[in-house]
Amino acid sequence: xxxxTGAQALVRSLEHEGVEVVFGLPGxxxxxxxxxxxxxxxxxxxxxxxxxxxxxxEGYAWATGRPGVCMATSGPGxxxxxxxxxxxxxxxxxxxxxxxxxxxxxxxxDAFQEADITGxxxxxxxxxxxxTSVERIPAAVAEAFHIATxxxxxxxxxxxxxxxxxxxxxxxxxxxxxxxxxxxxxxPSPAAIRxxxxxxxxxxxxxxxxxxxxxxxxxxxxxxxxxxxxxAPVTTTLMARGAFPDSHPLALGMPGMHGTYPAVSALQEAxxxxxxxxxxxxxxxxxxxxxxPRARIxxxxxxxxxxxxxxxxxxxxxGDLRLTMAGLAxxxxxxxxxGGTRPDTGDWLSxxxxxxxxxxxxxxxxxxxxxxxxxxxxxxxxxxxxxxIIVAGVGxxxxxxxxxxxxxxxxxxxxxxxxxxxxxxxxxxxxxxxGRPGETVVAIDGDGCFQMTAQELAxxxxxxIPIKVLIFNNGFLGMVRQWQELFYDERYSSVELGTAIPDxxxxxxxxxxxxxxxxxxxxxxxxxxKALAPSDVPVVVDFRTHDREGVFPMVPAGRPNDDIVLGxxxxxxxxxxxxxxxxxx
Amino acid sequence: MTTHTLSVLAExxxxxLSHIAGLFSRRAFNISSLAVGPTQDERxxxxxxxxDGASTPVDQVSKxxxxxxxxxxxxxxxxxxxxxxxLALIKVRADPALRGQLLEVAGVFGASVVDxxxxxxxxxxxxxxxxxxxxxxxxxxxxxxxxxxxxxxxLARGASVITDGGPALQAVPDAADTAA
Numbered sequence: 001x002x003x004x005t006g007a008q009a010l011v012r013s014l015e016h017e018g019v020e021v022v023f024g025l026p027g028x029x030x031x032x033x034x035x036x037x038x039x040x041x042x043x044x045x046x047x048x049x050x051x052x053x054x055x056x057x058e059g060y061a062w063a064t065g066r067p068g069v070c071m072a073t074s075g076p077g078x079x080x081x082x083x084x085x086x087x088x089x090x091x092x093x094x095x096x097x098x099x100x101x102x103x104x105x106x107x108x109x110d111a112f113q114e115a116d117i118t119g120x121x122x123x124x125x126x127x128x129x130x131x132t133s134v135e136r137i138p139a140a141v142a143e144a145f146h147i148a149t150x151x152x153x154x155x156x157x158x159x160x161x162x163x164x165x166x167x168x169x170x171x172x173x174x175x176x177x178x179x180x181x182x183x184x185x186x187x188p189s190p191a192a193i194r195x196x197x198x199x200x201x202x203x204x205x206x207x208x209x210x211x212x213x214x215x216x217x218x219x220x221x222x223x224x225x226x227x228x229x230x231x232a233p234v235t236t237t238l239m240a241r242g243a244f245p246d247s248h249p250l251a252l253g254m255p256g257m258h259g260t261y262p263a264v265s266a267l268q269e270a271x272x273x274x275x276x277x278x279x280x281x282x283x284x285x286x287x288x289x290x291x292x293p294r295a296r297i298x299x300x301x302x303x304x305x306x307x308x309x310x311x312x313x314x315x316x317x318x319g320d321l322r323l324t325m326a327g328l329a330x331x332x333x334x335x336x337x338x339g340g341t342r343p344d345t346g347d348w349l350s351x352x353x354x355x356x357x358x359x360x361x362x363x364x365x366x367x368x369x370x371x372x373x374x375x376x377x378x379x380x381x382x383x384x385x386x387x388x389i390i391v392a393g394v395g396x397x398x399x400x401x402x403x404x405x406x407x408x409x410x411x412x413x414x415x416x417x418x419x420x421x422x423x424x425x426x427x428x429x430x431x432x433x434x435g436r437p438g439e440t441v442v443a444i445d446g447d448g449c450f451q452m453t454a455q456e457l458a459x460x461x462x463x464x465i466p467i468k469v470l471i472f473n474n475g476f477l478g479m480v481r482q483w484q485e486l487f488y489d490e491r492y493s494s495v496e497l498g499t500a501i502p503d504x505x506x507x508x509x510x511x512x513x514x515x516x517x518x519x520x521x522x523x524x525x526x527x528x529x530k531a532l533a534p535s536d537v538p539v540v541v542d543f544r545t546h547d548r549e550g551v552f553p554m555v556p557a558g559r560p561n562d563d564i565v566l567g568x569x570x571x572x573x574x575x576x577x578x579x580x581x582x583x584x585x
Numbered sequence: 586m587t588t589h590t591l592s593v594l595a596e597x598x599x600x601x602l603s604h605i606a607g608l609f610s611r612r613a614f615n616i617s618s619l620a621v622g623p624t625q626d627e628r629x630x631x632x633x634x635x636x637d638g639a640s641t642p643v644d645q646v647s648k649x650x651x652x653x654x655x656x657x658x659x660x661x662x663x664x665x666x667x668x669x670x671x672l673a674l675i676k677v678r679a680d681p682a683l684r685g686q687l688l689e690v691a692g693v694f695g696a697s698v699v700d701x702x703x704x705x706x707x708x709x710x711x712x713x714x715x716x717x718x719x720x721x722x723x724x725x726x727x728x729x730x731x732x733x734x735x736x737x738x739x740l741a742r743g744a745s746v747i748t749d750g751g752p753a754l755q756a757v758p759d760a761a762d763t764a765a
Binding site for chain 1: 596645651
């Protein structure tokens with residue numbers, strides 16, 4: 001037993017969890033904890049806004065697979081974490097947030113900087129708790145990390161009143177967790193695996209619909225094995241980019257609202273969809289009733305509540321996805337080596353290959369014309385060999401990055417998927433770079449997003465966190481502009497930001513970063529080479545991109561995926577051919 | 586209206602009620618009635634939650650409830666296989682001339698008189714929700730001045746126990762560790 005203050009116990013508990021870095025910003029009620037933090041083994045990254053701490057913790061978790069940790073004071077400090085917690089909850093990101101709270105005797109009195117943060121974050125955390133005694137701290141922290149990282153991961157918040165940090169109590173480690181109601185789903189049922197394998201052995205037009213769970217469970221190698229054994233094509237959702245190499249012949253790219261034609265349409269024509277750690281999100285399914293209308297469904301997920309939430313499966317596999325994937329691959333290998341045969345998917349794959357050739361992601365970059373964001377992304381992909389960690393905000397730049405960067409490995413794509421949080425990229429890239437110091441971390445950001453959290457450039461410059469930030473500056477809230485063009489009769493309401501203010505080069509320099517600008521296609525490689533060169537400080541590039549460029553293909557919101565619009569780069573004949581496809585198998 | 590009755594065992598800790606209520610609001614599920622109280626084990630509270638089956642996917646409700654860290658067990662009670670009770674206190678207008686009739690109605694429904702004034706009676710009724718509805722309909726013609734009704738509570742009929750098939754109450758560690 002140790003006689004420690006709550007603050008000391010809290011810091012010691014974080015050390016026991018193997019935490020190496022905390023992103024945070026101190027204030028009145030968390031001050032007691034910042035004192036022992038100073039002499040601990042933990043690195044503290046002082047952010048400029050608590051939202052930045054939250055997204056940095058997320059970026060760290062995405063990039064490393066380890067839980068990210070952020071810390072803030074009570075009241076506004078805590079509420080500034082709310083967006084990041086909500087984001088982490090939607091995208092199942094393991095994260096622990098620690099907030100100070102006003103003293104126990106002041107709770108409920110509308111005290112200075114008091115906010116009911118456990119109440120506020122109740123619907124956007126996997127769990128939260130207000131800790132009421134020093135003795136409880138080790139267990140509360142251990143439980144928070146256990147809950148955040150096991151099962152379907154998610155954010156957990158611990159709120160610690162100031163007096164609990166200041167008081168002394170008897171504490172010990174390892175902490176005894178007390179979670180009788182928390183069950184981590186175990187291995188999948190062998191019967192379910194057999195049933196799924198049986199469907200795979202019959203399927204003539206199978207598709208593997210791969211979601212973020214494959215990355216979170218580190219089962220990308222089993223995915224590769226399963227895909228190659230079954231000769232089934234693979235779509236990777238926005239959450240799963242990098243789970244399967246884009247260069248693989250079985251890769252179809254991303255499905256959904258801005259998915260590739262082959263990915264979207266393969267799901268529509270499939271006779272079997274195997275959903276692996278994916279949740280039939282509306283951005284993937286389009287109009288749910290018309291999604292994959294001819295397919296039987298295998299749904300594998302660690303969260304039982306996802307099964308049947310949106311689409312009723314024919315076979316449900318609940319459990320650790322890594323075990324599920326390994327089990328499925330083993331079952332397929334065993335069936336095939338026992339002389340079993342799978343239907344020949346050759347015809348199916350050749351149809352899909354035809355679609356890849358006929359309906360690729362298409363854009364045009366004129367040598368003297370306006371700079372296209374797709375072109376910049378493709379050059380970035382080529383110059384980094386698909387090996388950089390790409391972080392995106394939300395909007396057109398995010399979709400262009402997800403579509404046009406050639407991903408080669410898991411945990412190299414980080415973005416805000418479910419919540420769609422603008423301003424995610426810069427702080428998340430900061431967190432990713434802290435977690436992966438030796439790697440090239442590139443934030444692809446829009447000018448709208450960038451301005452929401454750009455203050456963290458100061459943190460990056462001072463802490464020597466050398467992220468690269470590529471702003472696709474089209475002077476608009478581009479995705480909103482695109483919707484107003486398509487669905488609001490080109491009535492552009494409050495959507496133009498302008499390209500001149502701020503001057504991003506000067507802004508970067510003011511923050512102690514290198515600032516570059518590029519507005520010509522023939523300068524892209526030179527500028528990217530400069531930006532990607534090793535550096536102690538962050539680099540910000542202001543790419544002046546075409547303000548009329550849209551994101552295509554596109555399935556209009558709420559419409560069936562069969563209504564996919566290829567976009568202005570395709571002729572009316574091509575669109576007709578895409579819409580009225582004849583399968584013949 | 587088809588209703589579903591859920592029995593939920595949860596740790597008796599601060600914030601559990603708001604976690605459960607918050608889940609219903611966040612997922613846009615509708616609660617028809619909610620009753621909560623202690624069980625024979627002081628570390629465990631029992632919630633009886635009635636949901637409208639037409640507007641709320643009851644399996645999804647169960648699964649989401651099971652995901653709450655403080656929830657120990659969720660059981661869907663099937664209609665007919667459970668004893669269901671509600672308690673109501675009803676203040677009803679009772680002119681002396683009608684008092685005899687009213688007492689007769691109360692007697693038929695097994696309701697007892699718990700208070701009386703020159704012009705009113707307070708009846709206490711404990712019964713199945715359907716029977717209670719029938720009593721209330723009868724009393725309406727005399728004039729119901731005030732009504733208070735609890736949420737439904739329910740237990741499965743027969744020898745089966747909610748903790749069959751675990752997690753059992755015994756799995757909860759010593760009370761000393763879980764001081765609320």
